[in-house]
Amino acid sequence: MTNNRTSMPGHLADHIAVNHHISGIFILNQNLSIGENIEELIIAALASEEDEYQDRIVYLPLP
Numbered sequence: 001m002t003n004n005r006t007s008m009p010g011h012l013a014d015h016i017a018v019n020h021h022i023s024g025i026f027i028l029n030q031n032l033s034i035g036e037n038i039e040e041l042i043i044a045a046l047a048s049e050e051d052e053y054q055d056r057i058v059y060l061p062l063p
Contacts (some may be wrong), residue, residue, distance in 0.1 A: 001026040001041065007058055016055050024053025029060045049050075 005027055012025055025030045026044065028037045040060045044053070 001028060003028045003030065004028070012057055021055055024056050024058065026053075027057065027059045032061065 002025060008025065008027065012022060015022065026041060029040075031041070037060055040062055044058075044062060
């Protein structure tokens, strides 16, 4: 997870574009409190398959 909404998405997209892999990155929402961001991450952890977020960049809150 990261709160770097400026350069991290581009960096990760470049990484994935050259066939490298990541386990997934959640980008925290600056408009949510720390607790709300944590709740979103807990929901994702409990409701997801192990590799569901592989090679994905996900912005919180979840849809």
